[in-house]
Amino acid sequence: MRHPIIVLWTTPRSRSTAFERMMIERGDHAVFDEPFSARYYFSPERRSDRFDTEMPDSTADAITARLLDAAVDRPVFVKEMAYQASGLLTDEMLSEFVNTFLVREPRAALASFARKWPDLTEEEAGYGRLEEAYDLARRCTGAAPPVLEADHLAESPTSSVRAWCQAVEIPFLPDALRWEPGMPKEWELWTDWYEGVARSSGFEPPRHDSAPELDARLEAIATRARPVYDELAGAQLV
Numbered sequence: 001m002r003h004p005i006i007v008l009w010t011t012p013r014s015r016s017t018a019f020e021r022m023m024i025e026r027g028d029h030a031v032f033d034e035p036f037s038a039r040y041y042f043s044p045e046r047r048s049d050r051f052d053t054e055m056p057d058s059t060a061d062a063i064t065a066r067l068l069d070a071a072v073d074r075p076v077f078v079k080e081m082a083y084q085a086s087g088l089l090t091d092e093m094l095s096e097f098v099n100t101f102l103v104r105e106p107r108a109a110l111a112s113f114a115r116k117w118p119d120l121t122e123e124e125a126g127y128g129r130l131e132e133a134y135d136l137a138r139r140c141t142g143a144a145p146p147v148l149e150a151d152h153l154a155e156s157p158t159s160s161v162r163a164w165c166q167a168v169e170i171p172f173l174p175d176a177l178r179w180e181p182g183m184p185k186e187w188e189l190w191t192d193w194y195e196g197v198a199r200s201s202g203f204e205p206p207r208h209d210s211a212p213e214l215d216a217r218l219e220a221i222a223t224r225a226r227p228v229y230d231e232l233a234g235a236q237l238v
Helices: 016-026 036-042 060-073 106-116 127-141 150-155 157-168 185-193 216-233
Strands: 005-010 030-033 076-081 098-103 147-149
Touching: 005 016, 005 060, 005 127, 016 030, 016 076, 016 157, 016 185, 030 060, 030 185, 036 060, 036 076, 036 185, 060 076, 098 127, 098 150, 098 157, 098 216, 106 216, 127 216, 147 150, 147 216, 150 157
Parallel strands: 005 076, 005 098, 030 076, 098 147
Antiparallel strands: none
């Protein structure tokens, strides 16, 4: 018998790392941080030439096997960028998981992402693959999968996390909404991305800054992503 594998599908810079940190704090799940990033960037099957190194056991089959093996012993939680599973998203794949979603307004997400990778691609922006995963998950179950909206999660973590826990049928543990600052071992591949959350001790309210400035290329990506955001945000749990 295998325990459930809960996946939070999302896009970059959507507060998913804070959510993952909460799941680490719970202590009742084996937590995997973006396992398919190894395949997307560092494997013989890579879809990106952003990096020139290769990691062992980084194929899609090897990664999937690790998740399934971990679920023999205990429940599993996976935080994953949907685009990093590009070319893998199928009914068969998603039927192995309890699929949930986190989405952020694309202009804000892209502005934050571009500060790290100004040359980000539209696939890396992630909204196309997020929509694909959402549609497949809905088809697998015949019902809309659970969705959280990033700003609402940051503003109202208690109600958001409680609703998500209810949707995936696990206990709500309010003490897990606070944690000690630090860099968990689960983040070893992408530590330079997680420094902000590593300094945190809980979900932090969003800043209501003026509208971010994007160049023409990113503005066009954001415009194409907006309908995906509107659809998923319109289906959020709370």
